[in-house]
Amino acid sequence: MKQTVYPAKGFTATTKRRITRNEMPREAAAGLHGPRPDAYNPERDNRGLPRVPPFLKPGTGVPGLEIDMAPRTQWLFSTVATKVLVGLTGLSLVGFLCVHLAGNLLLYFGPAAFNAYSHALISNPFVIPLELGLLAIFVTHVLQAATNWWSDRGARPVAYQVKRGAGGRSRKSVASSTMIWTGSVMFVFVAVHIATMKYGAWYPATIHGEDGRDLYRLVREVFQHPAWVAFYVACMAVVGFHLWHGFSSAFESLGLSGPRVTPRVVAFGKVLAVLVGAGFFFIPLYIFFLGGRS
Numbered sequence: 001m002k003q004t005v006y007p008a009k010g011f012t013a014t015t016k017r018r019i020t021r022n023e024m025p026r027e028a029a030a031g032l033h034g035p036r037p038d039a040y041n042p043e044r045d046n047r048g049l050p051r052v053p054p055f056l057k058p059g060t061g062v063p064g065l066e067i068d069m070a071p072r073t074q075w076l077f078s079t080v081a082t083k084v085l086v087g088l089t090g091l092s093l094v095g096f097l098c099v100h101l102a103g104n105l106l107l108y109f110g111p112a113a114f115n116a117y118s119h120a121l122i123s124n125p126f127v128i129p130l131e132l133g134l135l136a137i138f139v140t141h142v143l144q145a146a147t148n149w150w151s152d153r154g155a156r157p158v159a160y161q162v163k164r165g166a167g168g169r170s171r172k173s174v175a176s177s178t179m180i181w182t183g184s185v186m187f188v189f190v191a192v193h194i195a196t197m198k199y200g201a202w203y204p205a206t207i208h209g210e211d212g213r214d215l216y217r218l219v220r221e222v223f224q225h226p227a228w229v230a231f232y233v234a235c236m237a238v239v240g241f242h243l244w245h246g247f248s249s250a251f252e253s254l255g256l257s258g259p260r261v262t263p264r265v266v267a268f269g270k271v272l273a274v275l276v277g278a279g280f281f282f283i284p285l286y287i288f289f290l291g292g293r294s
């Protein structure tokens with residue numbers, strides 16, 4: 001294992017500035033007990049809490065992303081870097097969702113239109129590298145968001161007894177403080193969804209004279225079951241809720257904020273959240289109640 005090298009004792013690893021007395025536990029600053037005031041502990045922060053979640057400890061994380069290895073890797077997990085990565089990957093996933101929704105809206109036009117679109121997608125050789133890129137973006141988003149949530153949680157070891165919005169111009173809301181939970185629901189949803197749709201039954205079909213897959217039939221079969229419809233409808237509401245705060249939060253994490261820009265980004269993000277959430281939300285309901293087309 002490579003040893004972390006710090007410029008000198010008493011300097012933080014990420015900003016390379018000297019740790020101030022305010023950043024130390026009171027006992028340590030007073031020199032009573034605990035770590036020496038100038039000692040930087042790469043494992044734990046000055047409140048004694050782990051700097052990174054246990055699931056990211058070397059050997060248990062994603063290969064190549066292990067923490068406490070080298071300063072560069074530590075930067076990757078510093079709060080600023082994680083926020084930038086969560087923002088960038090989040091916006092890329094929003095891009096995917098918009099494209100995915102546009103394709104799925106073809107379900108309203110019946111099997112010929114939807115199957116022709118999905119066949120063009122599946123049979124395109126560029127789709128596999130794109131899917132791998134999407135997977136990498138998704139994994140990075142989830143891991144970095146979880147890391148961020150973990151360290152923010154560490155900054156407030158005792159939970160608030162009463163939670164309320166900060167009022168005024170603060171953007172704290174139910175959507176913003178539940179991002180980790182709506183994100184977790186989406187994580188489970190995506191896993192179940194891919195198993196159901198991508199790796200679900202393969203019904204053969206002839207599409208423009210070629211052998212292909214009748215994905216329309218699969219989607220219609222899935223959305224004939226009330227339990228599946230309920231699951232999808234609930235998850236689509238969560239998708240909208242996650243985007244409601246996530247879109248503008250990504251811009252803020254990327255430093256794209258200001259008194260003129262932020263209100264516009266927030267408003268656009270909310271409109272987008274409603275459109276994307278509602279766009280997906282009504283597909284299972286349409287197929288369940290109206291039977292789709294044949």
Ligand code: HEM
Nearest residue numbers: 100104122131186190193194197198215219239280283284
């Ligand atoms: C009513 C809503 C939805 C329907 C009907 C739907 C339909 C589908 C179908 C049919 C596929 C298989 C495509 C293929 O095999 O090429 C698929 C794949 C996928 N869906 Fe959805 N989807 C919905 C919502 C969502 C949402 C909200 C997300 C993300 C949060 C999502 C993420 C994905 C992903 C990541 C894949 C795999 C893409 C790939 O590997 O090419 N889907 N979806």
